[in-house]
Amino acid sequence: MGIKMKICSWNINSIRLREAQVLRLLRDECPDVICFQECKSLVENIPQKSFYDLGYSHMAARGQKSYNGVAIFSKIPISKEFSIDFADLGQARHIAVCLENGFTIHNFYVPAGGDEPNMETNLKFAQKINFLNAMKDWFLSNIPKKAILVGDLNIAPDENDVWDHKKLLKVVSHTPMEIDKLLEVKKSGDWIDVFRKNKPNGKLYSWWSYRSKDWSLADKGRRLDHIWVTSDLKEMNFKNSVLRDVRGWDKPSDHAPIISVLG
DNA sequence: ATGGTAGGTCTCCTA
Numbered sequence: 446m447g448i449k450m451k452i453c454s455w456n457i458n459s460i461r462l463r464e465a466q467v468l469r470l471l472r473d474e475c476p477d478v479i480c481f482q483e484c485k486s487l488v489e490n491i492p493q494k495s496f497y498d499l500g501y502s503h504m505a506a507r508g509q510k511s512y513n514g515v516a517i518f519s520k521i522p523i524s525k526e527f528s529i530d531f532a533d534l535g536q537a538r539h540i541a542v543c544l545e546n547g548f549t550i551h552n553f554y555v556p557a558g559g560d561e562p563n564m565e566t567n568l569k570f571a572q573k574i575n576f577l578n579a580m581k582d583w584f585l586s587n588i589p590k591k592a593i594l595v596g597d598l599n600i601a602p603d604e605n606d607v608w609d610h611k612k613l614l615k616v617v618s619h620t621p622m623e624i625d626k627l628l629e630v631k632k633s634g635d636w637i638d639v640f641r642k643n644k645p646n647g648k649l650y651s652w653w654s655y656r657s658k659d660w661s662l663a664d665k666g667r668r669l670d671h672i673w674v675t676s677d678l679k680e681m682n683f684k685n686s687v688l689r690d691v692r693g694w695d696k697p698s699d700h701a702p703i704i705s706v707l708g
Numbered sequence: 709a710t711g712g713t714a715g716g717t718c719t720c721c722t723a
Contacts, residue, residue: 458723459715483723485716511716512723557723569722599723655713655723699714699723 448546449708453479454595454670456700460484464492466694470702471499477520482554482597484514491516507537515540515552531579534572553596562620577626584634594636594673600627605648606668618667636673639683639705651687652700672705681707
């Protein structure tokens with residue numbers, strides 16, 4: 446092997462509004478690859494030149510006006526890109542690349558699912574479940590190898606992925622049904638959750654609501670953002686971090702960037 | 709039980 450790769454995933458909540466924060470992160474952390482969700486931009490309006498100037502000369506993206514949007518910027522050349530319209534929602538929620546170093550990267554923005562965890566009365570929740578089912582089906586018939594899956598999966602699966610497990614059991618992002626579906630997706634591609642591999646116990650969050658003042662003091666977070674790798678990479682080492690400080694920058698995204706160094 | 713904040717196609721939708 447001998448390959449070392451630093452990968453970052455960040456729900457940016459408007460890539461145009463937060464260009465300066467992205468540049469600061471890229472200068473501070475120098476990831477080889479960075480994956481964004483919620484770009485909220487057409488691809489042609491992504492401010493890619495300033496990212497190119499820092500060495501991120503390879504981009505793959507899917508865009509929409511105002512909603513969703515995913516992008517991958519890489520220092521490593523991209524040999525192939527593709528995207529799947531899971532559950533036929535017609536929304537920009539997935540982009541994947543094969544890199545020249547042999548790794549495949551999937552970048553996902555799973556539907557948030559609305560407020561009510563009920564498939565009959567809430568179309569957005571039904572779409573979230575359908576999206577997860579489609580992910581599972583796709584990985585069952587397109588077996589991923591030497592692959593990394595990152596993104597805002599909008600589900601906090603473990604008790605320690607939320608600030609209060611019991612209080613959040615009926616809150617979309619932590620309901621048993623969503624968690625079961627996410628675990629099915631994980632099983633379908635034989636994926637490993639690298640953050641929980643290294644830290645099986647203890648609280649881990651990547652998102653804090655804009656609606657809470659003193660978000661850091663209250664610390665009512667959830668781990669909605671994830672980095673998974675296929676089991677053929679399980680012998681690699683993973684150095685993981687949630688860049689919580691970034692959530693405290695001026696004009697922040699409500700998500701912190703998450704990073705894993707694979708080596 | 710409620711309301712709180714933020715971004716974009718901005719008095720309405722999404723998160």
